[in-house]
Amino acid sequence: MANHGSIEIVVIYADIVSSTEIVNKLPESKIPLFYKIFCNELYKIINDFGGFVYKPVGDEVIGVFFIPETGWIPIIDNSIRCISYIRYVTKYVISPIAESISLPKIQCRIGADYGVAQIVDIGVEGIKISAEILGNVMNVAAKIRGKVYPGGVAIGQKYYEQLHTDYKLLCKKINPIIINEVKYNVYHVNFDNIKNS
């Protein structure tokens, strides 16, 4: 297993609320379109903001922003703005278009955090993906996503500390998660208070 080194990242986990239940009720012919309408557009939004989509996992999109040692603030700002756009686009574009073609309403939930990750070649035989992004930040962001209510956004303490004041003022501390038996603060981001540009 080759390690290509450590890098700071912002990782965004976005998925469709209750997708398993929804898909179980959908005709098979409509299932691919249900995932496609959400995942394709999220890929484009993340790319537009300078991030990249790490990999699709069912209804889940994992977006990653690499943070350089200098000039890190614009990347942080782009990543949180990206999250707000994902939320708006899902609510005002993806879901209405889905309903217009007889698909169910789509709500997303987003968890995100900032931290150090390792780029590693796992080298599992028969699996084409050559590099994986590993690290606590990936697990923490996924865990935070699990605490988000439908349509909501939650972020971890480390990401919160890096945010611009405009966004910090939208944050409200919610119940912490436990990481390695230690409490880790989580914040709900109330984008309803702004319609940002």
Next chain:
Amino acid sequence: MKREKGRIDFVIQEFEPIPGSNNLFRISMIPDPRVWELIEEDGKEAWYNKLDRVLIPMEEFKKAVKTMDGIPIVMSNVKVENIDDYLKKSEKRVKEDVS
């Protein structure tokens, strides 16, 4: 919890070229007053973050400000429309995607 990387957002109060100088300008900024407040702690000035309850003694603040020397002003090369225009662009993309 130890803070690995800190951030103080400033608000520009004044920006003006210095008359008669070559490429010099004067800029005055303060830590964003929505969250930062100048207080006195044990007889010494300090910046207090009302939101995060963080206190930065003026001595430490001055040291931090000096580290700004040589740091470039960084502009993002990512240009994304405002949300209203972006929603229109996104709507077009999604409709094409499902058609």
